[in-house]
Amino acid sequence: MSEPKNLFDYTKISDDCIKCGKCIPVCTIHNVNADEVTSPRGFIDLLGAHKRGELELDRTAKDIFESCFLCTNCVDVCPNSLPTDMVIEEVRKEIADKYGIAWFKKLFFFLLRHRTIMDIASKLGYVFKSCAVKTDEKRGGLIPRFNLPIIKKDRLLPSMASTSVLNSYPENIDHGGKGRVAIFIGCLANYNYTGIGHGLVKILKELQIDVFFAKDQKCCAAPAYFTGDFRTVEVLAKQNIEYFESFIDDVDAIIIPEATCSAMIKHDWAVFFRNRGEEEWAQRAEKLNEKIFMATEWLANHTNLxxxxxxxxxxxxxxxxxxxxxxxxxxxxxxxxxxxxxxxxxxxxxxxxxxxxxxxxxxxxxxxxxxxxxxxxxxxxxxxxxxxxxxxxxxxxxxxxxxxxxxxxxxxxxxxxxxxxxxxxxxxx
Incomplete structure (x- = not known):
């Protein structure tokens, strides 16, 4: 994998920051940890110092850069539109290379790369969930009965389904032929919040729009991207792009009922490849975007729902x-x-x-x-x-x-x- 190009020259971005402070009131981490170093202009200053060789990526710096929520509020209000979120994503790759990635994250990303194994793990989780968690019927979530690795008890977690959404339907569903869309469901909606997928099928049936359940879809790679596991991002993004290209001309749209998945696919894939110097892949990702929409966006603007x-x-x-x-x-x-x-x-x-x-x-x-x-x-x-x-x-x-x-x-x-x-x-x- 090639190194990032100069788009994310930390020194230039640091120099371009005019320290106006407009980012601070809207910064999620600064609102809960009011320290200049955990503010967008603080992050940018530190990254500039790192690029100049004045700041080592020690564990203190690691802790600081991993505290950003990547909410993009700072980018939204910055008069110079500085890509603070993206430079933090880039430095997290350096952090991952230096310190490694925790075992439980590696396991999670492994499952995201291998859907068949993820299906088995999800099924086992559903069968044995009562051993470790209790169900909150009102909220449709799970509450650990005792402390688990990383996860503390009395915290509401996503529910588990007996069957994933992708395994609940045939690949093609005929609803009357007034159109045909592919569904990219997203991992949480596929395995946990399955009512989303079932609801989307019901809506498309009402609209008489045929469904192509893209069975070979992979995770969008957002969890790995925000953690610095760029190898997983490259593998998943390329597999998805090649798969999408195999059916994109046969559907009116690929609709995604998940904001993070949609943003990763429509925005971050191209950015990721362009910053790795892989322009061909960036352009292939952008070409697909002509037919990729968030679900409500497409339903509101392209149907009579x-x-x-x-x-x-x-x-x-x-x-x-x-x-x-x-x-x-x-x-x-x-x-x-x-x-x-x-x-x-x-x-x-x-x-x-x-x-x-x-x-x-x-x-x-x-x-x-x-x-x-x-x-x-x-x-x-x-x-x-x-x-x-x-x-x-x-x-x-x-x-x-x-x-x-x-x-x-x-x-x-x-x-x-x-x-x-x-x-x-x-x-x-």
């Missing part, structure tokens, strides 16, 4: 508030579409800051630095409760995992659902 929901004339008693996943609104500009669809059936009430990051932050934050995720989640849970909502919706299972636990810890009445699930429920009324 909104009209169908409106014609039903059924208004639910549920009060819903919408949380904007960082990878949806900031990276892809998707935020109007899910609201447009939901408001046809549900009462919507905006929270005071729907754009505030929930604090998921990736594998490292959720395991080794979970105290930071907890601190970021508490104010978001309080914000949701202030609306009086029965449900908080977001098209992102990472946000679901994070906010589900934050709401559980706050003993909130609100539960979390993907907008796809809510729309599918509305079609049943």
């Amino acid at each position: 909104s009209e169908i929901l409106k014609e039903k004339g059924v208004k639910s008693d549920l009060l819903v508030t919408y949380h904007d996943p960082c990878h949806a609104r900031k990276v892809q500009g998707v935020y109007k579409e899910p609201r447009n669809l939901l408001q046809q059936t549900y009462q919507l009430k905006e929270m005071s800051d729907p754009n505030r990051c929930c604090g998921f932050g990736g594998v490292t934050i959720q395991t080794e630095k979970f105290h930071l995720a907890e601190a970021a989640g508490k104010p978001k849970a309080a914000m949701i409760d202030e609306t009086g909502a029965d449900v908080v919706a977001a098209e992102c299972s990472a946000c679901r995992m994070q906010l589900g636990n934050a709401l559980y810890q706050a003993d909130s009445k609100a539960i979390f659902k993907n907008p796809i699930e809510l729309i599918a429920e509305a079609l049943d009324k």
Whole structure:
């Protein structure tokens, strides 16, 4: 694998930072750890010093660079549009090369690279889950009965399904032929939050749109990318690109009900390859983007689903508030579409800051630095409760995992659902 090109010259980016401070009030890690070094301009300064040979990547620097949530809030407000998130992703590769990757992350990324083994592991987890966890029926999650490696007890975790979404359907589903779409389901929706996939199939059936379940799809590689395991990113991205190219001309779109997966595929794959000097792969990834959409984005803009929901004339008693996943609104500009669809059936009430990051932050934050995720989640849970909502919706299972636990810890009445699930429920009324 070739080294990054000069796009991420840490010194140049450090020099281009005008230290205006606009990034600090919106920075997720700075809001829970108010230290200049854990702020976007602090990260950039340190990276510049590292490039100049003035800062060694010791364990203190490792700890600092691994504390960023990669929420992209800083990029959103920066007057120079400095790619702070991406330079941190690059330095995490250096950190991984120097210090290695923890055994449990290596195991997780191995499973993501080998779906058949992941299927077996998921099935075993479902069968034996009662030995280690109890089920929270209200929230559809699991709570450890005792401390597990990395995971502490009394924390709400994603549920486990007896059968994954990809293994629940044939490869091709005929719904009437008014169109044909491929579904990229995402790992959490495939193995844990399976109601998303089942709901999406129900919606497409209502629209009489045929489904191609892309059975050979791999993980989008986002967990590995944010951790610095670039070899896993290269393998998974290239396998997916070649597979997508084999059927892209036979479908109207590839729809993804997951913000992080969609952002990784539509944005980060091309960036990753371009920074490795692999321009051909970057262009192949970008060519696919013409037909890749977040699910609500495509359903709102390319079908008559909104009209169908409106014609039903059924208004639910549920009060819903919408949380904007960082990878949806900031990276892809998707935020109007899910609201447009939901408001046809549900009462919507905006929270005071729907754009505030929930604090998921990736594998490292959720395991080794979970105290930071907890601190970021508490104010978001309080914000949701202030609306009086029965449900908080977001098209992102990472946000679901994070906010589900934050709401559980706050003993909130609100539960979390993907907008796809809510729309599918509305079609049943």
